[in-house]
Amino acid sequence: MIPRPFAYHAPDTLKGIIALLSLHGDQAKLLAGGHSLLPMMKLRFAGPEHLIDLRLVQELRGIVLAGDEIRIGAMTTEHEVVASSLLAEHVPLLVETARQIADPQVRYRGTIGGDISHGDPGNDHPAVMLALNASFVLAGPSGERIVAAADFLLGTYATAMEQDEVMTQIRIPRPSAGSGACYAKLKRKTGDYATAAAAVVVRLQHNLCAEISIALTNLAPAAMRATAAEAHLLGKSVDEAAIVQAGKLASEACDPAADLRGDEAYKRAMAGQMVQRALRTALKRSYG
Numbered sequence: 001m002i003p004r005p006f007a008y009h010a011p012d013t014l015k016g017i018i019a020l021l022s023l024h025g026d027q028a029k030l031l032a033g034g035h036s037l038l039p040m041m042k043l044r045f046a047g048p049e050h051l052i053d054l055r056l057v058q059e060l061r062g063i064v065l066a067g068d069e070i071r072i073g074a075m076t077t078e079h080e081v082v083a084s085s086l087l088a089e090h091v092p093l094l095v096e097t098a099r100q101i102a103d104p105q106v107r108y109r110g111t112i113g114g115d116i117s118h119g120d121p122g123n124d125h126p127a128v129m130l131a132l133n134a135s136f137v138l139a140g141p142s143g144e145r146i147v148a149a150a151d152f153l154l155g156t157y158a159t160a161m162e163q164d165e166v167m168t169q170i171r172i173p174r175p176s177a178g179s180g181a182c183y184a185k186l187k188r189k190t191g192d193y194a195t196a197a198a199a200v201v202v203r204l205q206h207n208l209c210a211e212i213s214i215a216l217t218n219l220a221p222a223a224m225r226a227t228a229a230e231a232h233l234l235g236k237s238v239d240e241a242a243i244v245q246a247g248k249l250a251s252e253a254c255d256p257a258a259d260l261r262g263d264e265a266y267k268r269a270m271a272g273q274m275v276q277r278a279l280r281t282a283l284k285r286s287y288g
């Protein structure tokens with residue numbers, strides 16, 4: 001289908017974006033890579049009168065290490081995430097995740113900021129952001145605010161971002177030395193969204209679990225932390241029985257919707273398997 005007519009704007013400053021958002025209110029939509037928004041416009045699920053393209057705004061690009069934080073511009077593409085040596089060194093989990101998103105064509109245009117802002121429970125970055133304790137910089141007419149990933153993801157296509165705000169940056173605390181991480185994603189075929197996926201970050205100290213985060217993709221209305229599974233592991237020795245039990249607790253806690261990828265029972269079972277798989281790999285990658 002053809003989208004309804006719209007006016008196209010391409011400001012080259014952040015101020016310009018915010019001015020246009022303030023002027024056009026809920027008649028405006030931000031355009032990043034377009035790989036989620038344009039299909040919705042073609043299906044007429046979205047019909048903005050004003051499309052504000054973010055691609056000329058240099059402030060929204062770049063990946064830097066600032067103290068103990070990795071800062072990623074919202075308009076950084078998945079391809080740039082995959083190719084980043086800085087991310088490979090400090091947050092390889094993000095590189096592993098981006099590599100599993102869609103296909104090269106989508107990754108050349110799709111952005112990390114768009115993936116998170118869209119609020120799609122099937123998108124891969126939100127769960128990874130939860131597991132990494134990331135936060136997002138949102139800019140609006142009254143300045144900037146920083147929102148933790150846990151407070152940002154409210155439900156399916158629902159986030160804490162206001163209509164007149166734009167996500168400018170993703171901030172990730174540098175993972176602790178010795179921690180290991182993994183994103184395990186089950187998909188029907190290359191390029192597909194997750195049937196079920198789990199992000200795990202783990203750190204051991206004297207063979208006990210000193211740090212753990214487990215988050216799930218496409219297993220609830222929004223990406224979620226598997227808190228009961230985390231509590232089961234924290235402070236304990238992570239042996240095979242503990243890994244299986246953590247998978248079971250995550251599978252009980254999730255709330256998947258039946259769709260073409262499977263019914264609820266299958267998805268719950270796969271949630272448990274993905275948690276187990278990610279945990280085993282993350283443990284192998286950790287030391288300490």
Ligand code: FAD
Pocket residue numbers: 029030031032033034035036037038054074075100101102103106109110111112113114115117118120122123124125161165166167168191192193194
């Ligand atoms: P757009 O489509 O341009 O925007 C999406 C939404 O976010 C819009 O509402 C827009 O207004 C808003 N937005 C964008 N940037 C900002 C910002 N900086 N601040 C505020 N709001 C903003 N994704 C996955 O995670 N995993 C997959 O396996 C996967 N498979 C895919 C397969 C195909 C065939 C396709 C077409 C897409 C797939 N995607 C997948 C989605 C893809 O990653 C999208 O690129 C992503 O969801 C949106 O990013 P975008 O830059 O294209 O954003």
